[in-house]
Amino acid sequence: MTAKVITITSGKxxxxxxxxxxxxxxxxxxxxxxxxxxxxxxxxxxxxxxxGLENRIVYDIVDAVEGRCRVRQxxxxxxxxxxxxxxxxxxxxxxxxxxxxxxxxxCNELRPDFDWILIDSPAGIERGFRNAIAPADLVxxxxxxxxxxxxxxxxxxxxxxxxxxxxxxxxxxxxxxxLIKRGDMLASEDVLELLAVELLGIVPEDESVIVSTxxxxxxxxxxxxxxxxxxxxxxxxxxxxxxxxxxxxxxxxFFNKLSKMLRSGGE
Amino acid sequence: MGGWLERLTGxxxxxxxxxxxxxxxxxxxxxxxLTPDALNSLKNELLAVISRYVEIxxxxxxxxxxxxxxxxxxxxxxxLKTAHRKKVGY
Numbered sequence: 250m251t252a253k254v255i256t257i258t259s260g261k262x263x264x265x266x267x268x269x270x271x272x273x274x275x276x277x278x279x280x281x282x283x284x285x286x287x288x289x290x291x292x293x294x295x296x297x298x299x300x301g302l303e304n305r306i307v308y309d310i311v312d313a314v315e316g317r318c319r320v321r322q323x324x325x326x327x328x329x330x331x332x333x334x335x336x337x338x339x340x341x342x343x344x345x346x347x348x349x350x351x352x353x354x355x356c357n358e359l360r361p362d363f364d365w366i367l368i369d370s371p372a373g374i375e376r377g378f379r380n381a382i383a384p385a386d387l388v389x390x391x392x393x394x395x396x397x398x399x400x401x402x403x404x405x406x407x408x409x410x411x412x413x414x415x416x417x418x419x420x421x422x423x424x425x426x427x428l429i430k431r432g433d434m435l436a437s438e439d440v441l442e443l444l445a446v447e448l449l450g451i452v453p454e455d456e457s458v459i460v461s462t463x464x465x466x467x468x469x470x471x472x473x474x475x476x477x478x479x480x481x482x483x484x485x486x487x488x489x490x491x492x493x494x495x496x497x498x499x500x501x502x503f504f505n506k507l508s509k510m511l512r513s514g515g516e
Numbered sequence: 517m518g519g520w521l522e523r524l525t526g527x528x529x530x531x532x533x534x535x536x537x538x539x540x541x542x543x544x545x546x547x548x549x550l551t552p553d554a555l556n557s558l559k560n561e562l563l564a565v566i567s568r569y570v571e572i573x574x575x576x577x578x579x580x581x582x583x584x585x586x587x588x589x590x591x592x593x594x595x596l597k598t599a600h601r602k603k604v605g606y
Binding site: 395396399400403404406407410429432433434435436439443444445446 | 529530531532533535536538539540542543546547583585586
């Protein structure tokens with residue numbers, strides 16, 4: 250077993266990096282992969298709460314890198330999926346506590362025991378970002394269909410190429426089909442044309458993401474959620490399957506409304 | 517649904533098109549580190565150099581930034597005034 254290291258980054262904050270990391274980790278582990286995800290946002294850790302593992306942290310990544318514990322001891326095993334682990338970020342340190350070569354060393358130690366290592370990068374283009382992409386075999390850029398997120402995605406894609414970690418692959422998150430239809434949101438095709446990069450997946454805006462994050466239950470575990478389905482599709486593509494892009498049309502169409510009515514009536 | 521109403525009132529915003537056009541320009545400048553001002557002086561200096569050697573009509577010149585994948589290229593279309601007109605003199 251030798252793990253593939255995937256870094257999830259974006260440039261801009263708040264576009265859904267942590268949500269994407271958590272859900273891809275869950276979906277890959279659910280599909281039978283052995284997965285460890287690493288929170289690269291030292292000082293502002295969040296992957297633990299999104300995964301619902303915040304109460305079980307004893308050691309963190311900086312403890313492991315500085316030798317206060319073994320790497321194994323810093324790994325938290327998920328309750329739901331036995332092949333999913335988290336290495337949390339330190340909360341009381343900053344990005345300079347770790348160097349890019351520390352990250353490469355840490356991942357090399359983990360590689361033989363896993364299929365996937367997912368790294369949740371912090372926002373920005375500084376040390377935390379450099380740490381996160383240093384060990385990457387593949388970099389995923391998450392963006393939203395709006396001007397500031399697309400602009401920052403372009404900048405980060407350029408930096409990934411300059412660091413010879415490209416070509417990056419794109420995930421467009423929080424797509425609102427009704428707004429696109431009205432002409433008030435960039436469509437995926439527009440974003441792809443602007444960024445000229447290969448698309449890995451699209452994720453619709455979905456309230457169930459907020460609900461599941463409230464509970465610490467990643468939405469990819471919810472088979473009824475459209476966003477959850479989208480993350481599962483992306484995980485399958487990472488596994489080499491060819492999965493067509495999810496159709497975002499007719500979200501509020503007649504049949505959808507009908508089936509929603511029937512579903513709520515049946516429960 | 518709102519399509520006919522918007523056509524009637526002429527109030528269709530289509531802000532996505534606006535976003536796309538603005539992003540196109542911003543990305544050119546971000547990728548090349550060229551401001552619109554710098555691009556303009558580049559254009560003027562380029563024309564000055566070329567006119568030292570051949571006769572050109574500055575109004576017919578098109579100098580633009582084009583995007584090809586993630587590559588930016590400076591495209592100059594500079595029609596030259598035909599040489600036989602000069603030959604009329606001798």
